[in-house]
Amino acid sequence: MSPKGKAAGKGRGRREKLEDMKKEMDMDDHKLDLKDLEIKYSTSVTKGLSPPAASERLLRDGPNELRPPKGTPEWLKFGRQLAGGLQCLMWVAALICLIAYGVQEGEGQRGSADNLYLAVALIAVVMVTGCFGYYQEFKSTNIIASFKNLVPQQATVIRDGEKLQVNANELVVGDLVEIKGGDRVPADIRVIMAQGCKVDNSSLTGESEPQTRSPECSHESPLETRNIAFFSTMCLEGTALGTVINTGDRTIIGRIASLASGVDNEQTPIAIEIEHFVDIIAGLAILFGATFFVVAMLIGYPFLRAMVFFMAIVVAYVPEGLLATVTVCLSLTAKRLARKNCVVKNLEAVETLGSTSTICSDKTGTLTQNRMTVAHLWFDNHIHSADTTEDQSGQSFDQSSETWTMLSRVIALCNRAQFKPGQDNVPIAKRDVIGDASETALLKFAEASMGPVGTLRDQYPKVLELPFNSSNKFQVSVHAAGERQLLVLKGAPERVLERCSHVLLKGQDLPLDPQWTEAFEGAYAELGGRGERVLGFCSRWLPAGSVAPDQDPEELPALASGLCFSGLVSMIDPPRATVPQAVLKCRTAGIRVIMVTGDHPITAKAIASAVGIISEGSETPEEVAARMRVPLERVDPRQARARVVTGAELAAMTPQDLEGLLRTHPEMVFARTSPQQKLVIVESCQRLGSIVAVTGDGVNDSPALKKADIGVAMGIAGSDAAKNAADMILLDDNFASIVTGVEQGRLIFDNLKKSIAYTLTKNIPELTPYLIYITASIPLPLGCITILFIELCTDIFPSVSLAYERAESDIMHLKPRDPRRDRLVNEPLAAYSYFQIGAIQSFAGFCDYFVAMAQEGWWPEQCLGLRAQWEDPHEQELQDSYGQQWTFWQRRWQQYTCYTVFFISIEMCQVADCLIRKSRRLSLLQQGPCRNRILVLAIVFQVCIGCFLCYCPGMAHIFNFMPIRFQWWFVPMPFGLLILIYDEIRKLGVRRHPGSWWDRELYY
């Protein structure tokens, strides 16, 4: 089987597994009656298990908790850090060094330990950067771990007829547990008894609509039936009693979570880039090595010696410092991002974010504030806007009308939600409330707009109430009001209208008329069309004693007729304030934002329009049809920029259809989608060549998060499974943080390019001395240890400081890079660095070398062909150009002086190189030569290290550095100046003639 086929097979396997999910769930517990259930789990539905039986089962099944996905073992994580593209290159190089060392030892050459040092240094670099990367990963894993609820969850369990509080992880199959509003369901539970129990299954299905739970089996599918409550879902209200049927990883959620670990991680774009780059380096190295191998053979070196030359050249081509540079650059950005609330788990994800071209975003919590808020009111025939900002800083509406007084009273009274005690000093928006989302919104709205609700409720004590239910679709309560009683009712507007005979207008009680009814319909439709949840409010004064506290609440609906309508209130989960701007930024940055939500299409579309995912003026096919008065089928899809697709439509589509849709409509909203469909959407986008970022919080999102090129989990709302699957975590759940991440990612891509160009350049002046040494047999101008000092000591700081370089232009106005064309290391970059700047540096080095040699007594023409005598340890009286006689060690010192001189030359040229790398297009003056303080500091530091190495006593014997004459520092400077001038000319040409031959060949 070809690898391609294998990959496809793997994909199919996973798809099947996903499809299997539903089949796997065919448990029959929901269909059993209680007797069979008791037998199956050998328990009692009244008394529960006996404690010994429970502990026995606990021992058998293990604790009731999700095992963290079999996480990669630590040693493997570390091992992975040692096996990247660059790392492999370094391993191979180290191996070659060891072989070369072995060969030389075998030949009996003493003092050839250079190769050994080199091997040790290479291995050390890989190990140190590996530790660094591992530490980074470890640290962010720790951040994730810190989110975990440290307080163990408690569960109420009945064992032997006694109610106990135990830690939820001690539950076993067959346990009888009690859940109540506000609890997290501690395991998969078959409901035996329930009172008004509602659960929020959003962590499982993505839909946050509360669902009722009751003992009867209402559906074939265990996922749809009412009598099973799932692990980790929230019980919103009511109470229920049930038997535990699955615990830990065997729960539905547990199975989805373990499924995610089956989805293999995609290779990150930067890893691909680095692989591509390693290919280039390896290719060039072998080409160079082979060429000089042939040359050496032709010159007449013995085979073994030529082989050692070959290996040395290959190794010299390996940029030892690059790995450290890349790692440090990425982690600097990761750190910067962490300050902006993006925690990056995997260093490479930093850059992935920069190449993102599509973001599939959740709606709830990411784009919106994740809190229902009163958005609009309709009374006195006017729509009033409420303040929906997160910090209550918005404008309020006119509250002088008497209708408002009545409406607000109804809002406050006909509401079962209440603030948790002891929060008087907390801002209203942040207070904790017991109650469902819309009631909470109304309560907070009332508190914010008319003062303490509690006082009002004390003024009008509640006599009797009938809570909301799905058949009535309204809620009614009766309150004592001194002499009278006040009946207040809220509910679905059409149901409310049915029960009204009057309407309150400017404090006046007027009978309903058709004109008003039309206005009502209009307002209802408009608010509903904005995706808002609309409730109607009405009231009626009753004579005292009409309702007694001990009356059956079911009789209340009969009383509630002929009411007086006070107004409509509409609520929505409003978009976060920063999101529209962030979406706009994405748009200018050429990133497509796709909304994927489990919510209603109308709400989804309304939010999408509000935040700009559907831009102003874009139409959906439905809207086009309505405008042109043609049937929907005849609308040309290309006329509609936007499109809302529901999960049901999506289910009927083939992947090709979906790709077609994604191509036709630039603005897409997916509503009512299931988690599995999210995965399908991600895959389709990827097939179109996009690099996809996906946000998610639920367990169900984890497969999509893993599949995405970069999965972004929510720090606050996110489940642990999602955080585990993600590459990045938004600590503030804010979409705008993603955009910051994109910006940083793009910047680091550009800056990495600069860093790499800087690092690669010096490879040539490090290599040419060796090549000339072989071919022209001059005394070796640059030693191996010196090269290591350049690579791993002096040049690290400037190359890292390039990561702090600011962007040359507004990077958020460019299109995302095309991963197929815009490579990290492209041909012009390599050619320009190696064969132009690198060449100038080599000339500078040789110039300085010959100066140092000539001034000490060895003229250039004598140096040629001198190698054999120069290196003969028995030659104690070698004559220089002046007839002076040198011992072997005196020549050695001279050779070390040459190393140092060459080293200083490279350093001086690298200072110029660092300056030119600050910008790729702008002139150095435009970019500001001193604007990057860290870079200036790094250059100063580099020069200081150079001085230290030269002039610190004792260096000669340890690291082969000699104190050199002061003027030799200045010999390479004209070459440095030449580099600066040449690059300015290059940039000028690139700026003046975009698209020209010059631009194509010399812009990297």
Next chain:
Amino acid sequence: MATLKEKKTCSERMEDFRRFVWNPETKLFMGRTLINWVWISLYYLAFYVVMSGIFALSIYCLMRTVNPYEPDYQDHLKSPGVTLRPDVYGSRGLQIYYNISDNKTWDGLVTTLQTFLTAYTPAAQHLNINCTNDTYFFQDTFDGPNKTKLSCKFTSDMLQNCSGITDPTFGFPEGKPCFIIKMNRIINFLPGNGTAPRVNCTYVGDESSLLEVDYYPVNGTFNLHYFPYYGKKAQPSYSNPLVAVKFLNITRNVEHRILCKVIGAGIISDNVYDPYEGRTLLKNT
């Protein structure tokens, strides 16, 4: 991304490579059109011509500025190296072994000495003058022919018993071998600060027994009139003065380590890093 990281089979890779080398549709050779290759080659040619020109100019300027008579700096020639003839190297420096009764083992050594001394025959030294002053021979002007300076004569007969004239076998068969010690030339180097430097040979490690040595010329001194040296260009016929040492009481069949130092002000002989600076160490049996 799935499209990006598709694994390719070997044949597909080869095909891709072939396409890269020559793409018939776009007429691209190695990713460029032929005319483009010509342009880029011309550009690089021009670039390297200019760079080589700059480099050649730099070297030319360098050669114009260096002094042809003496080097600008002698940072590594603080003190002269000292060497020994015959020079037979073992794995650790000079090592000389021979068997008295087997003349094959020392024939080579004798030949080396004789060859070395051919440079010191009167015929070879005829260009040099006889010097008698026992002081430094300073020459501020070019008194020699062809704008050169004069050099003092050193002939092998000054080595008396070790000159190879009276004893062509240099005492090897008697077990009292001669060795010739020579000091490296350094321009303008003035050894001894007015007193002639002399050679002193001792046993190393075995201080109890005293090495009896005959030095030639007397006292084993290098006469001061051979200094200073003015360089190859100024003194083309200069030859280094020599000192011969004859070891008189070497116990046979025992390995000895003998250290010969040149003693004189300005001559460093205790540099741990350079075993041949100001001294020479000999292993002898």
